[in-house]
Amino acid sequence: MAPLAPSYLDLQISRAINGRILDDTRLRVTTVPHAINSREYDGRPICDGRTSCVPLCSTRARYDAMVHLERAMRLGAVLRTQAVVTRLELDESRNRVTRVHYIRWNSKGDTFTPHPAPPVSAQVVILAANGIENPMILLRSKAANKSGTVGCYLMDHPIKQSVALAPQKLFPFRGPQTTSNIEAFRDGEFRKRYGAFKTSIKNDGWSTNPASLWPRGVAVPAKGQRDDFPGTIVHLVENWGYVGKGLREKLEDHATRQITLNSACEQLPIKENCVTESANLDLAGITRPQIHYRLNKDPYVVGSFNQIVKLHNFVFDSLKIPAQDRYFVSPDAPDALIYGGSGHIMGTTRMGNSVSDSVVTRDCRSHDHRNLFVVGSSVFPTGATANPTSTIAALALRTAAHIVEERKKGSFNS
Ligand SMILES: Cc1cc2nc3c(=O)[nH]c(=O)nc-3n(C[C@H](O)[C@H](O)[C@H](O)COP(=O)(O)OP(=O)(O)OC[C@H]3O[C@@H](n4cnc5c(N)ncnc54)[C@H](O)[C@@H]3O)c2cc1C
Numbered sequence: 169m170a171p172l173a174p175s176y177l178d179l180q181i182s183r184a185i186n187g188r189i190l191d192d193t194r195l196r197v198t199t200v201p202h203a204i205n206s207r208e209y210d211g212r213p214i215c216d217g218r219t220s221c222v223p224l225c226s227t228r229a230r231y232d233a234m235v236h237l238e239r240a241m242r243l244g245a246v247l248r249t250q251a252v253v254t255r256l257e258l259d260e261s262r263n264r265v266t267r268v269h270y271i272r273w274n275s276k277g278d279t280f281t282p283h284p285a286p287p288v289s290a291q292v293v294i295l296a297a298n299g300i301e302n303p304m305i306l307l308r309s310k311a312a313n314k315s316g317t318v319g320c321y322l323m324d325h326p327i328k329q330s331v332a333l334a335p336q337k338l339f340p341f342r343g344p345q346t347t348s349n350i351e352a353f354r355d356g357e358f359r360k361r362y363g364a365f366k367t368s369i370k371n372d373g374w375s376t377n378p379a380s381l382w383p384r385g386v387a388v389p390a391k392g393q394r395d396d397f398p399g400t401i402v403h404l405v406e407n408w409g410y411v412g413k414g415l416r417e418k419l420e421d422h423a424t425r426q427i428t429l430n431s432a433c434e435q436l437p438i439k440e441n442c443v444t445e446s447a448n449l450d451l452a453g454i455t456r457p458q459i460h461y462r463l464n465k466d467p468y469v470v471g472s473f474n475q476i477v478k479l480h481n482f483v484f485d486s487l488k489i490p491a492q493d494r495y496f497v498s499p500d501a502p503d504a505l506i507y508g509g510s511g512h513i514m515g516t517t518r519m520g521n522s523v524s525d526s527v528v529t530r531d532c533r534s535h536d537h538r539n540l541f542v543v544g545s546s547v548f549p550t551g552a553t554a555n556p557t558s559t560i561a562a563l564a565l566r567t568a569a570h571i572v573e574e575r576k577k578g579s580f581n582s
């Protein structure tokens with residue numbers, strides 16, 4: 169499929185920075201690979217570019233797992249909704265998972281009622297509950313953990329985001345949230361010293377920010393802040409007295425000049441960043457995950473964040489944006505990083521060749537139980553900078569092909 173069309177904003181940044189050099193690195197704006205239709209495809213429409221992709225794409229131009237789930241159900245797969253897997257039952261003598269235990273639940277208002285359900289058995293069991301719950305199910309079951317690494321090496325792509333108000337109109341709010349990236353710092357000799365990163369040019373203005381101060385955020389800035397300062401519409405009405413036509417004109421002028429650069433950086437797999445079982449139980453009566461996760465003072469991430477700030481300022485300089493119209497463009501103190509999470513939960517059931525330091529094989533098969541597979545970004549041994557889902561899909565396809573072959577050979581028969 170052809171790439172999605174670059175936004176007007178992408179083109180302005182390409183014009184300003186393409187071919188220029190920052191710290192021996194040549195910059196270039198490139199297209200983002202997407203699972204979003206750039207033409208009618210597979211019974212789903214072309215993207216209409218209204219920038220409302222998170223939490224969902226209402227037109228279904230963007231692929232999501234429902235597409236294949238619906239097909240599987242038409243072929244006879246059974247979907248049990250409101251079902252929480254609590255643990256796996258093992259037959260250690262035969263090296264197998266024998267049954268999957270789960271509960272059903274329903275809720276009314278604040279009341280959550282779990283119901284016991286009979287366990288299910290299967291020839292092959294595949295966990296696909298993402299980077300927190302994949303390891304939690306294994307930990308609760310005391311399964312697949314001969315290496316002692318289940319839950320360890322938790323990674324995300326920590327985000328450093330800067331925003332600015334350009335003097336010229338850049339017309340964000342067209343296209344999916346990102347159509348172009350600056351990927352010059354995805355790899356290089358510098359990775360010996362600090363993490364790689366990729367920079368997304370955001371098409372959704374100032375909509376997203378960890379500080380929650382932006383127009384669609386929640387906080388109203390204190391009186392005395394400029395009328396261009398990030399904040400909600402209430403700031404403009406209550407603190408500045410904008411109403412009616414004046415408010416509309418102010419919003420129109422502001423929203424068309426907003427720019428956000430969002431850089432997601434590589435984080436090294438560190439064993440102490442991990443998911444463990446907490447002593448607390450949740451409403452379903454199963455142990456909650458306890459997350460141990462630290463970025464502050466990690467020199468690899470701190471170094472990357474410093475370089476990110478340099479690049480963001482370079483782009484803003486190239487667009488001739490004055491210093492007072494930029495926010496979050498100073499390096500943070502190493503022990504007080506201002507960062508956001510990507511929601512890319514990686515590394516907690518890592519893939520590897522060695523039984524002693526990994527949980528699954530290259531085919532996402534447990535080293536310890538021959539009929540157990542774990543899919544998703546929890547198997548990633550490292551995180552690099554790319555958003556994970558295309559890799560997750562590719563690995564799922566490889567796992568499925570492997571399972572089909574192994575079934576033909578009778579590998580899962582008792
Ligand atoms: C805000 C946000 C934006 C993102 N944007 C991008 C992006 O632009 N590009 C990209 O590549 N990735 C992106 N990601 C990451 C992407 O969402 C994940 O990589 C992807 O959803 C993982 O798919 P999955 O099927 O492995 O896990 P999930 O989509 O998390 O699905 C796991 C399922 O397992 C269920 N489950 C969990 N525990 C249990 C249990 N005990 N019993 C039964 N069911 C259970 C959950 O309810 C869920 O339905 C984003 C994530 C977030 C949060």
Ligand code: SF4
Pocket residue numbers: 204214215216217218219220221222224225226227228229230343344345
């Ligand atoms: S902009 Fe986003 S939400 Fe809108 S059609 Fe395209 S992918 Fe879907």
